[in-house]
Amino acid sequence: MADVIAVVGPTATGKSDLAVALAQRLDGEVINADSMQLYEGMDIGTAKLTVAERGGVVHHLLDVWPLAQSAAVAQYQLLAREAIADIRRRGRTPILVGGSGLYLRGALDNLEFPGESAEIRGRLALELDELGAAEMHARLASVDAAAADAILPTNARRILRALEVIEITGAPFLATMPAFESVYNCLQIGLDRSDLDDRVALRVDRMMSQGLLDEIRGLLPKGLRQSPTAGKALGYAQLLNCVDDQGEVTGDLTEALAITVRATRRFVRRQRSWFRRDPRVRWLDGAAADLTTQALRLVLP
Template sequence: MSYPPIVTPSGATRPILTRGLGTLDGVGQLPVIAVVGPTAAGKSDLAVELAIRLGGEAVNADSMQLYRGMDIGTAKLTIPERKGVTHHLFDIWGVEQTASVAEYQRLARPLIDGLLVRGVTPVIVGGSGLYVRAILDDLEFPGTDAAIRARLEAELAEKGVAPLYARLTVEDPVAAAAILPSNGRRVVRALEVIELSGRPFSATMPSYESVYRSVQIGLNIPRPVLDERIELRVHRMWAAGFVEETRKLHEAGMGPTASRALGYAQVIKYLDGEWTEEQAVDETVRATRRFARRQESWFRRDPRVVWLPYDAPDLPAQAIRVVSCAS
C-alpha cells in the first residue's frame, strides 16, 4: 500500500517510509503514536510496552520532564523502569530555563523525522496537551516581546488575572472561551500575541490538522480511581524524598516555569515558611486533581483520541490493534 507524502507546515513534503513494518503485517508506515490522558493514569508504562512490542522509542511530551533534576515530582521513569527503551527529550533543560513550546517543537520535529527515517516507531508520551499537539499538528507559534510581556505580567501581579481576562473577552472572545479565567500565564500570552501581531490569539490556537500519520491513545480512568491514585502518588513522592529534591533545586535557582510546576510550587511554599508540610501535601493533592481534570477535558475535545480502559488486562494488545487499524 502506498501513501501520499507528509506535507509540513512550510509546504514542503516528505515521503512516508515503509521500512521495518513486520509488526503490523507490512501494511504501510507505522503512524506516530501518542499515549495521552490525565496524570497518574499509567501513560508511561503503556508507552514503554508499546515501544518494546513495536520496535519503537519514547518521546517525552511532559513539559516538566524536560527539566534536569525534576524527577520525583514529575514521576519520571527511572532507568530500570524504562526497560531498555530509548527515551528522548528528557532532562534537556536546566531548571533556570523558561519553558517554550516553540523551542520544544523545534527540537521534537527533526527527532520524529529521524526516527521515521530509521524505521523506528515514535511513541510520544505525556500529559502536556499543547506539547503533544506541537509535534503532531500544523501549529505555528507567534514570537514574543519582552517589553509587552513584562508590562502584562506586572499588571497581573498588581491587579490579578480578572481585569486581564475581562480585556481578553472583549478583544478575542474565542480565545477567552478556551482559556481558564484563572490561568494568568495563558491570559498574558494571549494578550501579548494580540498586541504584538494585531491578530486574534485564537487565530494561532491549535487545529486538528496533523502533519504526520498519527494515532492517539487515551487512557480512560474513572475519576474516583484517579483521585485515589493521585493521592497515593503524592504520598509516595514525599516518601521518596520530594522535599529534599525541591530544596536542592530551589537553592540552585529555579526559573519561573520550573518553580511554578505542580508539587514544586507547593513544596517551595513549605520551604519558605508560608505553609506547613501538611498543607503542602494536601494542596499538592488538590492541585493535581484539578490539573488532571483539565488534562482530561483537553484531550476529550480532540475527536482523534481513541480511549481505552486504563486497567484492561490486555491493554498493550488493545493499543496495538488501534495502531493497526490506523495504518
C-alpha cells in the same frame, strides 16, 4: 501502521508505562511530551520514569533544559520534530507520551506560533506584579473563556502569553490554533480512567514518601525558586511555599500536600477537556487489564 504514535491524556492514567510497553513491541523509542519532565533534576515530582522503569527503551527529551530556562513550546516543537526524524531515519517507531496538550500539538500538528512583542509582554508583566495571577486569569476569561479554561489560574507565564497573543493578533488565543491536522501519519491513543481523583491523592503521597521534599532541597541551589517555569510546577510550587532558601520547613506541609492534590485534580479536568476536543484521539480505559493488547490492536488493526 502509523509513522508516529502518541499516548496522551490526563495525569496519572498510566501513559508512560503504556508507551514503554508499545515501544518494546514495536521497536520504538519514546519522546517525552511532558513540559516539566524536560527540566533537569525534576524527577519525583513529575513522575519521571527511572532508568529501570524504562525497560531498556531509549527515551528522548528528558532532562534537556536547565531550571532557569523558560518553557518555550516553539523550541520544544523543533526538538521533538528532530527526534521524530532521527528515530524514523533509523527505521524505528517514534512514540510521543505526555499530558502537555499544547506541546503535543506543537510537535504533531501544522502549528505556527504567533510572534512576540517585548513591549506588550513587559507591560503585561508589570500588571501581573501589581494585580496577581488570579486577576490576570480573570481578565483572560473575560476575553477568551476557552483559553482561560485550558490554562491554570496559577500559570502566570501561559496567562501572559495568551493575553499577548490576543493583543498581537486581535483574535482569541485558541483561535490561533489550527484545525486538527497532523503533519504526520499519526495515531493518538488517549488514556482515561474513572478513579483519577483517588490516584492523584495516592500519587502525591507516594511522591512525598519517595523523597520529593529532599529533591526540592537539592534543587534550591540550582535556582528552582527563581525559575520562571519549573518552580511553578504542581507540587514543587506548593512545597516551595513551605521551605526557606536553606530547605528548612517553615510552613504546613500537610496543607501544602492537600492543596497539591486539589490543584492536580483541577489540572486533570483541564487536560481531559483539552484532549476530548480532538476527534482524532482513540480512547482506551487506562485501568483495563489488557490495555497493551487493546492499544496494539489500534496500532496494528
